[in-house]
Amino acid sequence: MAAGRPGQGGATILETGVDFAVWSRKSGQIELCLFGDDDKELARLPMKRGDDDVHRLFVDGLKEGARYGYRAGGVYAPDDGLWFDPSKLLVDPYAKELDRPFHYDPLLGTSGAETQHLVPKAIVTRDVPVKPGKPLFKPGGFIYEVAVRPFTMLHPDVPQAQRGTVAALAHPSVIAHLKRIGVDAVELMPITAWIDERHLPPLGLRNGWGYNPVAFMALDPRLVPGGMAELRDTVAKLHAEGIGVVLDLVFNHTGESDRFGTTLSLRGLDNLSFYRHLTDRPGELVNDTGTGNTVACDNPYVRQLIIDSLRHFVLGAGVDGFRFDLAPVLGRTAGGFEANSETLMAILADDVLSDRVMIAEPWDIGPGGYQLGNFPAPFLEWNDRVRDDVRCYWRGDDHKTGPLATALAGSSDIFSRNGATGTRSVNFLAAHDGFTLRDLVSYSGKHNEANGEQNRDGHNENHSWNNGAEGETHYPDIIRRRRDDLKALLSTLFATRGSIMLTAGDEAGRTQRGNNNAYCQDNEITWMDWAALDDELIAHTAFISSLRKRFSVFSETGFFDGHGDVEWISPSGQPMSVQEWETPNFSTLGMVLSTRDGQGGKPARLAVLFNRSGGEEIFALPGPSSWRLLAPNGQEKSATSAIVPRRSVAFYLGS
Numbered sequence: 141m142a143a144g145r146p147g148q149g150g151a152t153i154l155e156t157g158v159d160f161a162v163w164s165r166k167s168g169q170i171e172l173c174l175f176g177d178d179d180k181e182l183a184r185l186p187m188k189r190g191d192d193d194v195h196r197l198f199v200d201g202l203k204e205g206a207r208y209g210y211r212a213g214g215v216y217a218p219d220d221g222l223w224f225d226p227s228k229l230l231v232d233p234y235a236k237e238l239d240r241p242f243h244y245d246p247l248l249g250t251s252g253a254e255t256q257h258l259v260p261k262a263i264v265t266r267d268v269p270v271k272p273g274k275p276l277f278k279p280g281g282f283i284y285e286v287a288v289r290p291f292t293m294l295h296p297d298v299p300q301a302q303r304g305t306v307a308a309l310a311h312p313s314v315i316a317h318l319k320r321i322g323v324d325a326v327e328l329m330p331i332t333a334w335i336d337e338r339h340l341p342p343l344g345l346r347n348g349w350g351y352n353p354v355a356f357m358a359l360d361p362r363l364v365p366g367g368m369a370e371l372r373d374t375v376a377k378l379h380a381e382g383i384g385v386v387l388d389l390v391f392n393h394t395g396e397s398d399r400f401g402t403t404l405s406l407r408g409l410d411n412l413s414f415y416r417h418l419t420d421r422p423g424e425l426v427n428d429t430g431t432g433n434t435v436a437c438d439n440p441y442v443r444q445l446i447i448d449s450l451r452h453f454v455l456g457a458g459v460d461g462f463r464f465d466l467a468p469v470l471g472r473t474a475g476g477f478e479a480n481s482e483t484l485m486a487i488l489a490d491d492v493l494s495d496r497v498m499i500a501e502p503w504d505i506g507p508g509g510y511q512l513g514n515f516p517a518p519f520l521e522w523n524d525r526v527r528d529d530v531r532c533y534w535r536g537d538d539h540k541t542g543p544l545a546t547a548l549a550g551s552s553d554i555f556s557r558n559g560a561t562g563t564r565s566v567n568f569l570a571a572h573d574g575f576t577l578r579d580l581v582s583y584s585g586k587h588n589e590a591n592g593e594q595n596r597d598g599h600n601e602n603h604s605w606n607n608g609a610e611g612e613t614h615y616p617d618i619i620r621r622r623r624d625d626l627k628a629l630l631s632t633l634f635a636t637r638g639s640i641m642l643t644a645g646d647e648a649g650r651t652q653r654g655n656n657n658a659y660c661q662d663n664e665i666t667w668m669d670w671a672a673l674d675d676e677l678i679a680h681t682a683f684i685s686s687l688r689k690r691f692s693v694f695s696e697t698g699f700f701d702g703h704g705d706v707e708w709i710s711p712s713g714q715p716m717s718v719q720e721w722e723t724p725n726f727s728t729l730g731m732v733l734s735t736r737d738g739q740g741g742k743p744a745r746l747a748v749l750f751n752r753s754g755g756e757e758i759f760a761l762p763g764p765s766s767w768r769l770l771a772p773n774g775q776e777k778s779a780t781s782a783i784v785p786r787r788s789v790a791f792y793l794g795s
Contacts, residue, residue, distance in 0.1 A: 148194060148444055150234030151208065151264045158202040158264050160187070162232060163194050163441045164410040167224055168214035170195040175207040175261050184211070207239055207261035208232070212408050216251065221412040221422040223403055227254045231405040233445055235262035235358045236452065237367050242335035242354055242395070248402035249338070259404060260333070262358070267456060270372060275460035276384035277497050279520060279564070280695030281324035282634075282685060283386065283641040287572060288328055288363050289348055290666040291644050306331060306364045310377035318383055321647055321678065322685030325384035327463055327499075329572060331371070333360045335395035335402065340660050343592040348662030349572060351465060352395040352431070354404050356449040372457040384460035386497060387453055391435055391446050392469035392504065398425055398432030406435075413439055416472070428506025429466055438473045443483045446470075451492045461497030466504040467519075468511045476508050479516050488516065499566060513554035515564075520639055523551055523565040530569055530632050531580065531603035534625060534752055534787075538724035541716075544750070545708055548731055550637035552699045562697040568641040569633050573599075574656045577646035580604045581625040583611055587654030590661060598657030611654055623649075624787045627680050628752070631789035634684040635731070635748050638697055647681035648673035683772040687791060691746055693735035707732040709747075713760030727753035728784075732762060737793065745794035751784040758783055765794030 152159040160172050174183045187195035209231060214224030228248075231238070238260040247253040277283070289304040297313035308314060309326065318326065330350030337352060350360065364370050375385045396407045406414035416426035416434045428434045436442055453459045464470060471481040478484075487493055499520045502511045515521055529543035546553055550563030570577045575586075584606045588598045607621045626649065633640055644650075645668045652658045658666045688694045700706040708716045709730035720726055729750045737744040745765050751757040759782040761767045768776040770791040784790045 148234075148441070148448075150232065150236070151206075151262070153204055153264060153266050154198075157198055157200040158206060159196070159198045160208070161194050161196045162187070162210055162234075162409065163192075164212060165193040165413050166214065166222065166410045167195075167212045169212075170409075171211045171213070171226075172197050172199070173209045173211060173229065173256075174199070174202075175209070177207075179257065179261070181256060202264070204264055204266050206264040208264065209256075209259060209261055210409065212410075218399065219423040221417050223407050223411045225251060225403060225408060227252050228403045228408045229256045229259040230403075230408040231259060231355055231358075232262045233356065233405055233409070234448070235355050236267075237263040237265045238333055238355065238358045238361060239263055241360055241362050242333060242404070244336045244338055244341050244402070246338075248404060249400060255403075265367075268368070268372070269455050270458045272454050272458040272492075273379075275495060275497055276379060276382060277325035277386065277460045279497070279518070279639055280697050281384075281639055282322055282688065283325050283327050283566065283639060284318065284321075284323040285327045285388075285571060285641055285643040286329065287349055287644065287666065288331055289662065291668055293667040294664075295668075295670050304363070305370070306374050307366060307370050310374045315378070315381050315383070319381060321681045322689055323383055325386050325460060325497075326378065327386040327388055327641070329388045330390055330465075331359055331363045331387065332356060332389065333358045335404070337395075337660075338397065338401065343660075345592065345660040346662040347660055348666055349659045351390055351659065353390045354395045356389070356391065356445065357452050368456050371453075375457050375459055379458070384497075385457075386461045386463055386499065387459050388463040388465060389449070390465045391437060391449075392466040393429040393431045393433050393435060396433060398427070399423070401432055414442060419474075426506070428469060428472065428504045428509065430505050434469055434472070434506070437470050437483045438481065443486055446483065447486055447490055447493070450487065450496075451490065454492050454496060459496075461499065463499040463501070465501055467500035467502055467515065468504045468506070468509050471511075471515075472506070477511055477514075479511075479514050484516055484519075488518075513557055517560065517564060520564050520566050522571070522641075523554070523567055525554065526551060526565065526567045526636065527569055528603055530629070534628055534632070535603060535605050536725075536752065537603075539722075541723075541726045541729055542721055544632075544729060545731070548632075548636050548748075549700050549706065550697065556699060561699060563638040563699065564697075565636075565638040566641050567633060567636040567638055568643075569629055570643055570646055571641070572643060572659075575602050575604055575654075576643070576650050576652050577626060577629060578622070578649045578651050579654055579656070580629070581622045582606055582651070583654040585610075585654075586656040587611070588657050590653075590655060590665060591657060598655075602656060612651075621787070623674070623677065624785075626677055628750075628787055628789050630677070630681055631684050631791075632750070634688045635694060635789065637694060637700075639695075640688075642681075644668060645673070648675075648678045679772060684791075687770060690738055691733075691735045691744075692739070693733045693746065705734050707762070709759070709762060711757055711759045713762045727751065728757050728759070730759055732794075737795075742795070747782065747792040747794065749782055749784045749790045749792065751786065751788055751790075753786060755786050756783060761792060761794065767792045767794045
């Protein structure tokens, strides 16, 4: 055994053994613990601290597949932010594979309680690099957000053993569905190892979404039992079908939570360095995330850990990019959010990451936490303004005609800052947080009783409506009205300029029974019931998705210049007047676009006509074009005027 060679972290397989390295500035002694297949501790070996605070050890003769963890000694003084407790087995922050999932137990947060039997062991693995090609997903494309486990748990064609796993995403039936609706990239909700929040086990509940990570690189064995090989194979199969893969990663907090949480990894290794604390009270964690702790992403070691984690998934699996949960934390420093923070700039400048798609959820709950439009280009950003404005328009709220047009045009009011000429918006109407799209038109209020918090959790304002009955109903008229509203919402989303995102099942009427905070429902509430999907809605989604691909005017990201590229009309066929724009309850809007019919096709005009009223509307279509209604059955009907049914969006092609 020797002190080891330079390196920031992790286990590196060398010719004659394995080199271990782990960073900790505040600890006393770090010990490497080796385990046998029977989970018994075989050895506890002291590591040597270097001048860079990296503790190192080379173990001669050790091979791939060895299982290990760390213990950190030092001062235990939580009021001072020091949590060193040698009774706690700690997971390597650079662990790339774990031998089991995390399961919450109160002993994980009990001082002096041995946790060796509770904590997953890291496995020494050898990297298998791939040569990543250019990302398949391009800004302006269609992203499909997938919660991996719920997505295929009930899929009848997927073998029972594969259901709920990453491998299931590559099943031919799943791929056929993705291709039918024209998905450009799947965005996988967290698949790295996570732990349940401590209040869930007593309620008999489990976290089914994974937004409570412990390890940033290690894949969760529940979702990816085949490890990186499974992810790599799935990415390759999706790529072969022209579908990109984006990973939703959580670097803003960890499952160690607040002061009363667990000691699993970063807290036990160096709590003061890894997490943000109040300047005058070092024992008090900053909670900019609402989950109990906030990762100190401006710490140089944490910054490198983030970069190395991203590189790991690109070089090891060939993923196309990343979505960052509560992304302002990545730009937080002692002075607040900084768009040009060292961490954000390092992500964009890295030679492996510079061409990947980066997507920010541009808000957290800390001071100055709402940063929509403020991330550095080329970051794409989730646009909740589009979500709320489009919802409110179709709900019938006053003064929403202008905001609808702004959303359709790419939100230049937000993304044209600092002279930008194109949108970075990711437009969406529903996401994993909040109502499903069907529940949006079926419930006036949230119904989260199953979460065990007396319906106190989840957002209270959802900009939703129920069409005459709260929740499920057998009234055919209400069912039809809801389906019409869903079609109108989907059509509106696919007609927006920029990138769009749809959550899995929203194309088919998936419900969560009014639960708008279903992270803890790893059951039929969130599992996608493939047998109950609405094929009429799926066919409608496939149709409008095909229009989006046929007419690139939607997926282009440059802002309209107003010189013939777009015209806003009223039912008269004339440009919208100031009075019409300002009429509180104006119920119609026409968007006439200059485009080409197909890639490299002939110049054409496309009219997208919106009618949120309760009755049919007739639009006069502007000349001199001849116009044809674009219908899902492929039959284009000639027209000089457009009849737009109640609560709908119609597409007319002019030449």
